[in-house]
Amino acid sequence: MKLFDIHTHRLNIPNSLFNAERDINSLSPNQYFSIGLHPWYLYDKWEEKWSEFRNYVTNQNCLAIGEVGFDRLRGPELSIQNAAFEEQANTAKTEEIPLILHCVKGHDLLLEYLKNTSSHPQIIWHGWNLKTHLAEQLLPFSVNFSFGEKILDSKSNASQWLKNCPKERIFLETDNSEKEIDQIYQAASLILGLSVEDLERQVIQNWNRISSKKLK
Numbered sequence: 183m184k185l186f187d188i189h190t191h192r193l194n195i196p197n198s199l200f201n202a203e204r205d206i207n208s209l210s211p212n213q214y215f216s217i218g219l220h221p222w223y224l225y226d227k228w229e230e231k232w233s234e235f236r237n238y239v240t241n242q243n244c245l246a247i248g249e250v251g252f253d254r255l256r257g258p259e260l261s262i263q264n265a266a267f268e269e270q271a272n273t274a275k276t277e278e279i280p281l282i283l284h285c286v287k288g289h290d291l292l293l294e295y296l297k298n299t300s301s302h303p304q305i306i307w308h309g310w311n312l313k314t315h316l317a318e319q320l321l322p323f324s325v326n327f328s329f330g331e332k333i334l335d336s337k338s339n340a341s342q343w344l345k346n347c348p349k350e351r352i353f354l355e356t357d358n359s360e361k362e363i364d365q366i367y368q369a370a371s372l373i374l375g376l377s378v379e380d381l382e383r384q385v386i387q388n389w390n391r392i393s394s395k396k397l398k
């Protein structure tokens with residue numbers, strides 16, 4: 183079985199999308215990865231760093247841009263975060279690959295971007311754990327949701343939204359959890375009333391719907 187893990191910080195796990203922010207040179211040749219400038223690390227000269235990272239985007243194993251986004255608790259001022267986000271979102275759009283979003287207290291910033299930009303990439307909000315009405319506000323746009331260990335708690339916002347989220351917008355991840363991706367799929371399968379096999383197929387199909395770089 184291929185339980186695809188959309189976002190992890192653990193290196194060299196099969197069928198996973200490794201977040202290769204600083205470890206780009208330690209990847210095994212078959213490792214899928216995403217690359218991007220995290221809002222926490224956008225201090226000086228992010229443009230230079232990005233133009234270096236930009237070279238990796240056309241690598242066949244680079245499946246997404248990320249994690250990038252907004253964070254009101256950590257990182258530089260919002261004008262810098264916005265500029266870096268827009269630049270990287272444009273790349274995701276041009277390459278027709280998804281953008282993996284890190285968003286802390288920045289739902290309004292994302293919404294503002296989506297409303298003011300006519301052409302935006304497919305976005306996967308990773309580690310979703312906000313209230314359902316906030317998710318619903320994003321549905322008119324090409325925003326997808328990735329769920330991690332928070333769904334192991336049946337009372338979490340993540341579990342609540344997973345139940346109601348359109349099936350074609352669902353992804354699953356381990357992020358920096360100690361949990362294995364099998365546990366996340368099992369929890370999601372119970373919440374959704376879908377077998378793990380059906381869920382596995384659904385996630386691959388979802389990915390292939392939103393990306394030019396297809397999974398088999």
Ligand SMILES: [Zn+2]
Nearest residue numbers: 201249357358
């Ligand atoms: Zn992460």
